[in-house]
Amino acid sequence: MLAETICSAVSAAGLGVAAITAYRKRFLTATRIAAYALVPLGLVMTGAIDWVANALTFNPTVWIGFGILGLSWLLFSSVRxxxxxxxxxxxxxxxxxxxxxxxxxxxxxxxxxxxxxxxxPAKPQQATSGEDDFSDIEAILKKHGI
Incomplete structure (x- = not known):
């Protein structure tokens, strides 16, 4: 009971942070935070710890939890x-x-x-004829006093 309450609180806090992040127009980050926030809720709803001890049953809450885990995976994939x-x-x-x-x-x-x-500063090169190339070289040599 305590673990379920803690995981639910962590998920609620994470979704709150995701909402604030989305309000700041950082939607990809908000989606990623929401995906991380849904993981503990999905694990609680699937009864992951109890499921390891007991066999999988046809409990609707367990299958809703798997659906939430699938939604979390879908959000991760779409952001990527x-x-x-x-x-x-x-x-x-x-x-x-x-x-x-x-x-x-x-x-x-x-x-x-x-x-x-x-x-x-670099001048745009004009490749019209060979004389232009030599005149540029001469100008550079004159500039340096050679």
């Missing part, structure tokens, strides 16, 4: 499928915030050049 689909599209969530990760800065490698050096 949505996460995989988002990862396939290139939508990356940044850690626990659920927000899209910021793209890398274009000058991210600038510190590796040294403290006193700065790289020139």
């Amino acid at each position: 499928a949505v996460e995989r689909r988002r990862a396939g599209r290139g939508e990356v969530t940044g850690g626990k915030t659920g927000r899209a990760a910021a793209p890398a800065a274009p000058a991210a490698s600038a510190p590796s050049l040294g403290a006193g050096r700065r790289s020139a």
Whole structure:
């Protein structure tokens, strides 16, 4: 009786946390929390401990508990499928915030050049003729005093 009360309280608290998380518009996390919260309730309703000691009976509460465990598994699976689909599209969530990760800065490698050096901004390359390539090289050499 005490174990059933504790498991029911844990499930109720977990569903409350899931509701708060869903209110904050973090639906995948809320679904995952709800799935975890339903596991203790399902185990209580199936009578998992009593079931180990006794044979499985045709008690409707036991089968409802199995249904709740199945619902929990379905929620887990659907969250994983949505996460995989988002990862396939290139939508990356940044850690626990659920927000899209910021793209890398274009000058991210600038510190590796040294403290006193700065790289020139890259110009779009025009491959119209061979003379343009040499004029770019000459401009670079003149810039460095060579």
